[in-house]
Amino acid sequence: MKIERLGQDKIRIFLTFDDLLERGIQKEDMWREPPKLHDLFSEMMEQAYNELGFEAIGPLAVEVFAMPAQGMIVIVTRGRSSRDDQLLEEDLDEELYEMEVTMEQSDIIMYAFADFEDIVSVSKQFKSSGLTNSGRLYSYNEKWILVFEPDSIELNSHHAIIALLAEYGEATSVTYAMLEEYGKIIIADEAVQQINQHFTF
Incomplete structure (x- = not known):
């Protein structure tokens, strides 16, 4: 899994098919297994926080690009929320993000x-x-x-x-x-x- 920052509120995550298989996710699961994808997304957000200090707080726009030859690219954009400045430390264990997910598949x-x-x-x-x-x-x-x-x-x-x-x-x-x-x-x-x-x- 490779994570890079594209801006203050935007990151890109690249997963090869080996990364997905290690987590028990087949190519077809990307479109029909929400619980597996939810666990994967939580893991990605944890790694993004550890590597880049990127917190998944507030509204998130998530774009998923599935590419059969390469794997999966996930672009996460964090929106501004009025709660951003009011978060308490104990809230960080809870899920604080709302996701709007866009999925695209490309055979290129x-x-x-x-x-x-x-x-x-x-x-x-x-x-x-x-x-x-x-x-x-x-x-x-x-x-x-x-x-x-x-x-x-x-x-x-x-x-x-x-x-x-x-x-x-x-x-x-x-x-x-x-x-x-x-x-x-x-x-x-x-x-x-x-x-x-x-x-x-």
Whole structure:
């Protein structure tokens, strides 16, 4: 579980599928098991407090982005409440938050790479395995991010593509909307094919 602060009242939590499995949560449970998710959310809020001093008090807006290739991103935004300044120490053990939850699912595959050489290597592997020539390449926060739309990938090669991406890169906690807004597009179409054409060694 990775937690980062996006602002004074906003944090982002990234959980891989391994994180979820460790807690007994399957991918399907994210949509139909409120008690398990409630326990998970309590654990996330406790870790956010311990690591960042972020208190889950008052109204919270919770956005959950489920991404089959990467895991789950949870963005928590704390609203202001008139109770904020009146809380007593003994109240902290009680549940003090009201949640408004928005859930979205995205089949877009996104993996981040620290070095451009890793992008070249994974592209070569795609070519030799006959997997894909598609994809878009972005630059974001000093990392390279390869993005694949689900309709550009054959169903039977989905797992092989994710396995190769995971070998050279890492699942990213950035949402696609954030990447579109703040990332810089380097190769807009057929990124794998173009990399293979221009980088040979």
